[in-house]
Amino acid sequence: MPLLDTYKGVLMMVQKINEMVDSIEDWIIEQRRYLHMHPEGSKYEYETSNKIVKELTKLGIEVRTGYYNTGVVGIIRGEKEGPIVGLRFDMDALEMEELTDVPYKSVNKGFMHSCGHDGHTAMGLGVAKALTKMKEEIHGTIKLIFQPAEEDAPNGGGAQHMIKDGVLENPKVHCMVGMHIWPQVELGVLGSRPGVMMAASDPFVIKITGKGVHASLPNLGVDPIVIGSQIVNNIQTIVSRNIDPFEQAVISIGVFKGGTRYNVIPESVRLEGTVRSFDDKVREEVYKRLKKIVEDTASALGGKGELDYKFTYPPLINDEKIVKIAKESIIDMFGKEKYLDVPRPAPGGEDFAYFAKSVPSVFMFLGSGEEGKENHPPHSPYFNFNEKVLAIGTKAFIKTAINLGRSFYAE
Template sequence: MTTETILDAVAAVEDRVVELRHTLHRHPEPAFQETRTAALVAEVLSELPLSVRTGVNRTGVSALLTGDTSRKDSHRERTILLRADMDALPVQEETGLPFSSEVPGVMHACGHDGHTAILLGTAMVLCGLKEDLPGNVRFVFQPAEETTGGAEGMIREGVLENPRVEAALGLHLWGSAPRGIVEYKPGPFMAAPDSFTIRILGRGGHAARPHECVDPVPIAATVIQQFQNLVGRRVNPVLPAVISVCRVSAGNTHNVIPGEAELEGTVRTLDPALREEIPAMMEAVVRQVTAIHGADYRFDYDFRYPPLINDSKITALLRDAAQTVLGRERVREAEYPTMGGEDFAYFAGAVPSTFFFLGIAPEGETIQHHHPAFRVDDTVLKDGIAVFCRAVFDFLERDAVLEQRL
């Protein structure tokens, strides 16, 4: 498939994709409530030669494009998966855009409306070129990326099977990268965003008689400090780790020692082994610090999404595809991984995959995700579609050539 043909087909759907993005933006829905979004996605997909499944992991939608697998003398079909997330956030929009959210307190403040529109556009383009597509494409529109991870449930409900998916691609519109720039990275790319809640159980009483109490407040302060020593002194410095205590709560007035303090926060790691070790290190700190002061504790640790680790071969394929459609100067390796989490990690953990960023920031600026003023640059939507389509053809065609030789 020539790049020229792909780019012409992308140009033909661009206006509709931008319009769809604006419609999605007007009607944001939070995690697992993406019913209107899913209905719109299913409606657009139903116009195309696809087999569509709705209600996958509650509000998810999946669709299969069956290409012309007879084009190669192969005993085996190949299938690649493309994924978008559909959920919005509990943020009150303050962009002043004409297509601003019409739902009070809910906003597409992470760009998932753009991801959904890009994937719909990709489905339109690939369906238009299906006679020349030597394999299958599975489109996945998942719920709840921002909360509990809609990806895992969709995998459980079979989106990687029938036919068996052999590779997966996903993208995120990215406020830290300049408009229209693709950033890729093989290996660890995004962190495991695990979380914890710790209760320090002391004994409350009169603020003037601390010796008759077990004050949980200074104990909590010591625990917080020791967590930072843990990152600084116990964790191998070449392995990134973040422990952020984000909520500290205790007491309700100035002259009563509270009976209890509660800490809540997040732990970010890229290394799967370190990820497993950190909770025990943290609990040891809590156990020993509370023991010194005669307090008790409860320690709850929640393993959320795994770290997102990009496959090196699929990442190289994506890089080459992006360079072909955008030019070398618009494609670069990300300097660092990010410690943000992303539930595409479940796909990447199951099949060789790559997740990449598509920049949306104006020259010299950074766009904050999850912020009331977050905005997407519509001119990059076509770039996302073109990169996806080129990568799909490269994956299926390259493989067809390889298999013919065997």
């Protein structure tokens, strides 16, 4: 195809996507506000799931349910031959009280959409509404995957369970696209990178058992608080002395619980923490060193240390080829200035990593940061975002999905 014709085709496609999404932008915002008002915790997204099924059914989309209890899949078959492109939208909220004063504030006490999943789900519904009127542009099939329990790291997250339930089969998904609203990136800018995009996220619990005694007679007991303090200090040597200086890892203790009274040395204490890493070998080394430090430090001081370590979300690794197509799609849609080559991986965990391990994938950050405003981070009780990002994200999903279908088919 001549270059001029290709350029004209791109412009026509961009115009069509812009017109289609702009015409439903208010509807997408309406969906987001409804979801924000009705947040539900991981594995219990019943009302959210029903809402998605209802909206997809209205659009005449083939709907499938039963994936890890509340997961939903929508199937949009194009008019041209091609691959199966999966688009993932996480939909769970966090257990926390919302402190914003927006009119669509959570009505479910103790739950809040403080990580943007309400926006992701609304964008998924926007993609569905737009693509039902653009089937002639789709090569192959687009599989909309609405995923529960992204925040449920201790239980493995919803992605791997949906995969076990067959979400990537029938029809078999060839590649995946995921996205996250990201206040650390400028509003309207989308970014990604080939290779490692986000960290492995592994929670752990340390139980230290000593011998309880009156605080005035420490020689008759074994103080688990002292043991725990030594363990916290010794843990700091793992990154500084056991990990290659050119590799990365983070180990943090977030909980240290023990004791009931000022003059009693307790029988036991409990520590909770997290490990973030970007390489599976580093991940394994941190675990081995942590286990040895816990057990040997406690033993040397007369107590017992037990480590309960969970390997949950692996590093999220983007496929170079899929990233290239996504980057071209964003530049086509919004211009070069709206694409960011992300310079380094983010330390946060993300269970889209399981999809990325299963099929070639790209995960992108959708910028929501605004200059001159306080941009509260995800998981803050004040978290919110400019709803202009919803249309931007919807357009990015659509253009990337269509381009992926065409690129795969061209091969």
